[in-house]
Amino acid sequence: MRKRQRFxxxxxxxxxxxxxxxxxxxxxxxxxxxxxxxxxxxAKDKAMYFxxxxxxxxxxxxEERPTRIQADExxxxxxATEGGRPDKVELKGNVVVDSPQAKIRSKYxxxxxxTNSMIFTGDVVGSTAEISQFMGDKVTYNSQTGETAxxxxxxxxxxxxxxxxxxxxxxxxxxxxxSWLLSTDDVSDxxxxxxxxxxxxxxxxxxxxxxLMSLLDPKQRQGLSSLSTGQTPPPQAQSMVIKVLNGLxxxxxxxxxxxxxxxxxxxNAQKLLAKRSGDIQPAETIQLNRxxxxxxxxxxxxxxxx
Amino acid sequence: xxxxTAIAAILAALAGCGSAKVPPATPPSGTPAPxxxxxxxxxxxxxxxxFDDALGTANPKPSFEVTSPQCKLLGxxxxxxxxxxxxxxxxxxxxxxLHSANARFDGVSKSATLGGGVTLETGTYTIEMEExxxxxxxxxxxxxxxxxxxxxxxTMRAEGMRLRPDPGPDPTQYIQLHKVQGSFEFSGKDEx
Numbered sequence: 001m002r003k004r005q006r007f008x009x010x011x012x013x014x015x016x017x018x019x020x021x022x023x024x025x026x027x028x029x030x031x032x033x034x035x036x037x038x039x040x041x042x043a044k045d046k047a048m049y050f051x052x053x054x055x056x057x058x059x060x061x062x063e064e065r066p067t068r069i070q071a072d073e074x075x076x077x078x079x080a081t082e083g084g085r086p087d088k089v090e091l092k093g094n095v096v097v098d099s100p101q102a103k104i105r106s107k108y109x110x111x112x113x114x115t116n117s118m119i120f121t122g123d124v125v126g127s128t129a130e131i132s133q134f135m136g137d138k139v140t141y142n143s144q145t146g147e148t149a150x151x152x153x154x155x156x157x158x159x160x161x162x163x164x165x166x167x168x169x170x171x172x173x174x175x176x177x178x179s180w181l182l183s184t185d186d187v188s189d190x191x192x193x194x195x196x197x198x199x200x201x202x203x204x205x206x207x208x209x210x211x212l213m214s215l216l217d218p219k220q221r222q223g224l225s226s227l228s229t230g231q232t233p234p235p236q237a238q239s240m241v242i243k244v245l246n247g248l249x250x251x252x253x254x255x256x257x258x259x260x261x262x263x264x265x266x267x268n269a270q271k272l273l274a275k276r277s278g279d280i281q282p283a284e285t286i287q288l289n290r291x292x293x294x295x296x297x298x299x300x301x302x303x304x305x306x
Numbered sequence: 307x308x309x310x311t312a313i314a315a316i317l318a319a320l321a322g323c324g325s326a327k328v329p330p331a332t333p334p335s336g337t338p339a340p341x342x343x344x345x346x347x348x349x350x351x352x353x354x355x356x357f358d359d360a361l362g363t364a365n366p367k368p369s370f371e372v373t374s375p376q377c378k379l380l381g382x383x384x385x386x387x388x389x390x391x392x393x394x395x396x397x398x399x400x401x402x403x404l405h406s407a408n409a410r411f412d413g414v415s416k417s418a419t420l421g422g423g424v425t426l427e428t429g430t431y432t433i434e435m436e437e438x439x440x441x442x443x444x445x446x447x448x449x450x451x452x453x454x455x456x457x458x459x460x461t462m463r464a465e466g467m468r469l470r471p472d473p474g475p476d477p478t479q480y481i482q483l484h485k486v487q488g489s490f491e492f493s494g495k496d497e498x
Contacts, residue, residue: 020424029421030492031491032489032490032492033489033490033492034488034489036486036488036491037486038484039482039483039484039485039486039487040464040482041478041480041481041482041483042431042478042480042481042482042483043473043477043478043480044429044473044477044480046430046458050486057355076490078459080381084459085459086458086459086460086490086492087445087488087489113492198376202420241470263413
């Protein structure tokens, strides 16, 4: 049970990595909050207490939409210094936070604007694009680093269906490249795949595994390296690995000549490879990279289904 | 009650010596008919105040005072004031400054209404509204007109406000806003 929890926590960390890497690179922080309520009291210490149908929207740079908030009571606290801007937002009772990354309900939440962290406590229930529902005693999320920590995590309904659609949808092509993206079933031998990836990544010589590891960001690399190579990871962790790999399959820089020099490629792969430096479509990039991956790990990655 | 009314009377007036003017033929609408002895206006540095009854007479301190270069006595202890500068005094010695285009000071009911556009400076907040009434017996300033509060990186609009300089055991009762909507700026340079 404890091990499962560790795996799932790691998996969620991978979710956070995958979901927030680009945003984190832009170092987002809450810049503004719009709020409305039936009443608001201002205390002498400058704290503001909003009550009754409290609705708020927090805007952060780089976010596609604001984080929407509902709670029975919202308290906005400012530092003691004169003119200091608010540094904490406290949410009490029937808290609902709907952010671009996750939707979380809890009894209490604290947004620390100095550290860009948000802590949820009290019957925390949430969902992300990948997990239909997770529960925990305490969830801490840092919007700047993308780090998520969940105490006593229980997760259900892990899904990766939404991630099989590439970003390059074109008219007349419902899911270009989608069939070339991986699912957890496409890894036929998880222990072997993870061991090969780990070994190649640790070796000094160029190899597909080393190339893949080099394309990951540090948190993704750390997450993959932390997986045991001797056993099949739990479904949640598998999904997260697949999500990370599918992210790599969309990259044009996936292929590196030195890394694949000892890998035999079939005619189709070579044709696409020749097209790579020219006018290659995003869907073709995914197709090529999937072929390159399958050729590099023939014992553990299945060929694409027709 | 007699003492309270007496205390609410004019504290000081006529520093620059007032001069009487012929009263208007008709008093301003909504005001009681002026007493015969009060049908005059004054110019000079006027200061009208209510005193905090809770402090007793040995150590009198004002709870509210208003100064003006021009005021008109409309009736018994009822003053019409132009260009009013007022102060609310908290028992913690905090001062809340108000400025308004006009005001009416009622020494009998111990209330004062500032109007014609009011600005209230309290701590780091600036509050703007059309009108506000100080009720001395309740030690509360209130308005049911829209207010705009700025300060501490915040701009907030509300449909009404209560301000208590001495909120008592519940410090959140300092300023109460009704039907509030606005925004906080979290980033950027502090205003201090």
